[in-house]
Structure formats: C-alpha cells, structure tokens
Amino acid sequence: MKTSPIKTTRDDSLILYMELNESEIRAAQRRIKTGELQRIVPGVLSASPLHKWPAIIGLHRLRVLAALFPQAVIGYRSAFNGGLPVECVMHLSYSYNRVVELPGLTVVLVKGSGAVAGDMTMSGRNIFFPSEARMLMENLTQSRGTVKKAVGRKAVEERLVNIYESRGPEALNRIRDEARNISAALGFEKECGMLHDLIGSIPGTKSARLSTVAGRALARGRPLDAARLELFETLAAALRTTPLMQKHTPATTETAHFNFAFLESYFSNFIEGTEFDISEARQIVLEGKIIDQRPKDSHDILGVFWQAIDQGWSLQSTAPGEAVLQQLRQRHRILMKERPETAPGDFKDRENGAGNTTFVSPKNVQGTLIEGSKLLPSVPPGMARALLAMFIVSEVHPFIDGNGRLARLVMNAELSLMQACRVIVPTLFREEYLDCLRVLSRRGQPGPFIAAMKKIQQWSAAFDYNDLDRVIGQMQACNAFEKSTRQYQLLSPPESGPEK
Known part of the structure; x- marks a missing residue:
C-alpha cells in the first residue's frame, strides 16, 4: 500500500529530508555547515534550540514517524492507546527490529508485516493505524522489558x-x-x-x-458497570485508611427511638421533594392521619418511618453478593408499596439520572450490586461500612424511584447494628450532602463525602430525642428546616453526645 506525498508548509523549526527534493536537500546541507540548522537525527533538521526539540517532535510526531519509517504500522501498546506513546515510547510494526531515540520519544520498531486488510492510513500520511482485530492480537503476544510492547x-x-x-x-x-x-x-x-x-x-x-x-x-449473564465498581473500590480504600469517630446513639429509650425515626423519615422525604410542614408530618406518623389531598406522599413518610423503627429492618446489615438483590427488592417493595407506578420491588427497566449524572444502566444493575456489595466486609463495621453501603445504592440507583431514601435506610441500618447514631440529613444540609455525592461520583474524590457525613452524624447525635417538641425547637434554632444556604447556616446543636 502506498500513499501520495503530502505537501507541507515548511518552517525552520522542523525540516524533513523525506519532504524535500534533491536541490532542497543540498540547500539544507549547506545550512548545516553554516550552523543555521542542526541535525536531530539523520534526515531530520531544526533551526530551533536543543531544549525545544522534544516539544517539536511531540507536536509533529506523526509527520516525523511517517518520514523516518514509511509504511510503518502503529503497533501493540501504542495502538491500544489510540496511537499515542506510552511512557514516551512509541511502538511501530516495521521491516526490522530497532530502537531509535528521538528527543522526548523512544521509537521501538518491531519486525512484522506491513499494512494488511483493515489497516488505515493516518491523516493521509505514509503510516498506518491497525484494524481492531490486528491491534487486539498484537496485544496478546508475549512481551518482556520494562515497558512491555503488549498490554496483555x-x-x-x-x-x-x-x-x-x-x-x-x-x-x-x-x-x-x-x-x-x-x-x-x-x-x-x-x-x-x-x-x-x-x-x-x-x-x-x-x-x-x-x-x-x-x-x-x-x-454469567450478570454484566456490570466496571467504572462504578472501580469507584466503589476507591471509596472502600479511603474508608479503610481514614479513622472515623462515630457517635453513640442518643436514642436509648423507646420514646427517643420513636422520635428519632420520625425526624429521620421527615427529613429523608423532604430531601426527595416530599415536603410537609412538620406539624402535618406529626399527624401522619403520630395520629395515623393520611392527608386527603396527598395520600401517596403521606405513605412515603410512613414507609421510611416504619423501616427506621422496625428492628427487623433497622438492624439489618446489607448482604454481600447475590443476597443483596432480594434484600434491596424487599426493602423497596415495603418502602414504595403505595406507589405502584414506581414498580415496587422491581429493578428499573429504563435509564435514570440526576442533573448531568446518568446512573448505572438497567442491564448492569444486578451485576454491579452483587460485586459492589462484596466490598462491604472489607471495610470496618459501623460508619465506614454505612457510607459504602449508602453510596453503592445511591450510585447504582437500582429502582425507578425511592433510591435516595433507600440508600439512607441502608446506611443507617449499618450504624444501628453498632449502636452508633443514625444519620439525619436536615433540609439545610441537603445541598452540601448532594454536592459531596456529586464530587465522589464524577471526580472520584471520596474526601468531601466522608467529611460531610462525619460532620452530620455528629450533628445528629447532639440532641436529646426524648422530648419531640423540645428537639424540634432546637433543630429549628439550628436552622435545620430552612432551605436557603445563602440566608442561613446550619448551626451546632447545644451539646455533643458521647463518643463511641
């Protein structure tokens, strides 16, 4: 296969003999003798100072390679990397073996066949990019050395x-x-x-x-989202190495446990847009009064409340492996039973997202949950495991609706198992909570998420929940029920609870 030469606009920063005619080559050689040009390697000249040569070669890499090694095919690891060098090494399939050092670039020539069917010229130059089939076979070959030619x-x-x-x-x-x-x-x-x-x-x-x-x-028929699994492993690694102080639960009486579950449910639903005045929510939970105009919203409050108050659910650790699928489906079925349009207990059948984030594809939900949940036993029980379990459910978003509430219930169950304080996310903390989740999801940075959840657990643990009127008044004084972070700041509660 031959390609027609390309006419290039020449400047003195890079001159290639391959692009010159005989008289132009003789003129360039005279300029070498006068010191106007310097030879980078045979056939490659420059008038630029030495320290600029690596950048020049990098900018004109394809042009230089096509001139020095005509008919070469980008090969092996370099082809796998889209035609770019790996650790400043470029592999080419060529007619002989050799290593050629250029400024800022090592070219490794591997003796092999020239272009075959499916290989494509690059930018119209006399150099080729391999077909996908060739590239994959090349990268299954045996290789040795510090920078192996094949990725394996x-x-x-x-x-x-x-x-x-x-x-x-x-x-x-x-x-x-x-x-x-x-x-x-x-x-x-x-x-x-x-x-x-x-x-x-x-x-x-x-x-x-x-x-x-x-x-x-x-x-196995259970495909997964490999990028999400890598994200879970990043969070798990951070949780294993970050000492987490966790507060002991302040809800040590039946009354306090009941009141805490009510407030947990109230705020968890408010985050998701199920907004009630606190007095209306009290009527729903304490008096069993379903708001006539909003029966489904009323049941949303009750759905979270009953899983927070019932020890069968509030003390249930998230299972690792296959068992997590049935467990989450049961939780979701109870949580969303009054909303048949959300397919309670059935994994989603269509994509869902929030803002610019698209969650795990429906076909990858089960595999991602299974493999992600297997990481749970590898992190310390309590706060660390709670945060990992919550993020896995939140990031997979396995159901059409109810995922945020379910994720927080899963998190709090891990805390209750260790008699640690469950987490309440007040309305004014909503933006900080969602922002740190986005930073972890999009940038892979777990630090802000861990810090935010540690902060809000300590806040949640600082109240006495035995008197509901009193704790609501204290939370109001802390601006917990406010929405605007521009106008209000979440204030510290009156005192801190004991550490665990």
Whole structure:
C-alpha cells in the first residue's frame, strides 16, 4: 500500500529530508555547515534550540514517524492507546527490529508485516493505524522489558467487554472474523485462537478463563458497570485508611427511638421533594392521619418511618453478593408499596439520572450490586461500612424511584447494628450532602463525602430525642428546616453526645 506525498508548509523549526527534493536537500546541507540548522537525527533538521526539540517532535510526531519509517504500522501498546506513546515510547510494526531515540520519544520498531486488510492510513500520511482485530492480537503476544510492547490478556479482555457493552455482540463477531482472515498473514495464529476464546467467553458461549470481574460477570449473564465498581473500590480504600469517630446513639429509650425515626423519615422525604410542614408530618406518623389531598406522599413518610423503627429492618446489615438483590427488592417493595407506578420491588427497566449524572444502566444493575456489595466486609463495621453501603445504592440507583431514601435506610441500618447514631440529613444540609455525592461520583474524590457525613452524624447525635417538641425547637434554632444556604447556616446543636 502506498500513499501520495503530502505537501507541507515548511518552517525552520522542523525540516524533513523525506519532504524535500534533491536541490532542497543540498540547500539544507549547506545550512548545516553554516550552523543555521542542526541535525536531530539523520534526515531530520531544526533551526530551533536543543531544549525545544522534544516539544517539536511531540507536536509533529506523526509527520516525523511517517518520514523516518514509511509504511510503518502503529503497533501493540501504542495502538491500544489510540496511537499515542506510552511512557514516551512509541511502538511501530516495521521491516526490522530497532530502537531509535528521538528527543522526548523512544521509537521501538518491531519486525512484522506491513499494512494488511483493515489497516488505515493516518491523516493521509505514509503510516498506518491497525484494524481492531490486528491491534487486539498484537496485544496478546508475549512481551518482556520494562515497558512491555503488549498490554496483555487482562487489558484485552477489558477492552472486549467494553466493546460488547457499547456496540453489542455483532461487533465482537466482526472482530473475530477479521482476525481469522488476517492472522496467517501476520503470523498470529496462536493469538487469533486466544482472541477467539475470549470473544466466545464474554457472552458465555465458550469456557475460556476470564480474569476480569467485568468479564466474569458478563459471562454469567450478570454484566456490570466496571467504572462504578472501580469507584466503589476507591471509596472502600479511603474508608479503610481514614479513622472515623462515630457517635453513640442518643436514642436509648423507646420514646427517643420513636422520635428519632420520625425526624429521620421527615427529613429523608423532604430531601426527595416530599415536603410537609412538620406539624402535618406529626399527624401522619403520630395520629395515623393520611392527608386527603396527598395520600401517596403521606405513605412515603410512613414507609421510611416504619423501616427506621422496625428492628427487623433497622438492624439489618446489607448482604454481600447475590443476597443483596432480594434484600434491596424487599426493602423497596415495603418502602414504595403505595406507589405502584414506581414498580415496587422491581429493578428499573429504563435509564435514570440526576442533573448531568446518568446512573448505572438497567442491564448492569444486578451485576454491579452483587460485586459492589462484596466490598462491604472489607471495610470496618459501623460508619465506614454505612457510607459504602449508602453510596453503592445511591450510585447504582437500582429502582425507578425511592433510591435516595433507600440508600439512607441502608446506611443507617449499618450504624444501628453498632449502636452508633443514625444519620439525619436536615433540609439545610441537603445541598452540601448532594454536592459531596456529586464530587465522589464524577471526580472520584471520596474526601468531601466522608467529611460531610462525619460532620452530620455528629450533628445528629447532639440532641436529646426524648422530648419531640423540645428537639424540634432546637433543630429549628439550628436552622435545620430552612432551605436557603445563602440566608442561613446550619448551626451546632447545644451539646455533643458521647463518643463511641
């Protein structure tokens, strides 16, 4: 395969013999003798000072490679990385083996075949980017050295899973067929077999050993969101290494327990837009009075309250593994039973999101919950496990509605198991609470989330819940019921409870 030469606008910062005619080359050589130009490597000249050469090579990388190694194919790890160097190393499939040092870039030439069917020219230059099938087979080859030329089986498997999830099984079938057609010409018969086995195992039609969590989950028919699982692992790592002071529960009497559950339910629903005056909410919970104009909203208050007050639910730890699916479905069924339009107890059948965040795809919900929940035993019980459990449910958002309330119930159950104070998120803290969740979800930064939840647990633990009128008055004095963070600040309660 040959490509027509490209006319380039030349400047003295980079001159390539490949782009010059004979008279221009002789003129450039005279300028080398006078010191106007310097030779970077044979065939590559520059009038710029030495310290600028790495940036010049980086800016014109493709042009330089096409000139120095015509007909080369971007290969191996570099192709897997989209044609970019890895650790300042660029791999090329070429007609011989050699390592060429350029300013700021090491070029590793690997003896192999030139362009074959499916390889594409890059920017019209005399250099090629490999087909997906070729790139994947190259990266299944054996390699040695500090910067290995191939990314290896695990990374190839992860890429195949991503292709399957984004483009479907047809895309994998096309790659398999293309690999079969070109493997002999490339000498990759062994790698073609490995690729064939991996592709067959991802949808579960073959039994090759899969090494990634995402690959195994997909083969079992339980695909998962690998990016979310990585996010859960990031949070789990932070929770294992961050000492968390947790407050002992102040609700040590039956009356205090009842009053705490009422306020927990009131604020948890208010966050989700189920807004009642506190006096109306008291009538719903204390007197069983359903507001005629808002029967479903009234039952929302009761749904959270009964799971917060009932020891069967308030002391139930989130199960790791498969059991988490049935457990969350049961919780949701009870929580949302008066809202049949939300499919109580059924995992979502359509995408859901908040703002610019799209939560886990319906097809990945079960696999992500199963693998995410397996991280729970790896973090300390109490506050750490509570925050991880809450974030997993919040980030997966497994149901059409009720996910925020369910996530907070799951969190508080982990705290109650350790006789630690459950968390109330007051109305004025809503924005800070949601903001730190967004920072963790979008940027992968767990620090603000951990700090915010530690702060609000200490706030929740500082009240005496034995007298409901008194605690409501104290919370009002702390601005807990206000909405505007511009006008109000959440104030500290009168005193702190004992540490655990």
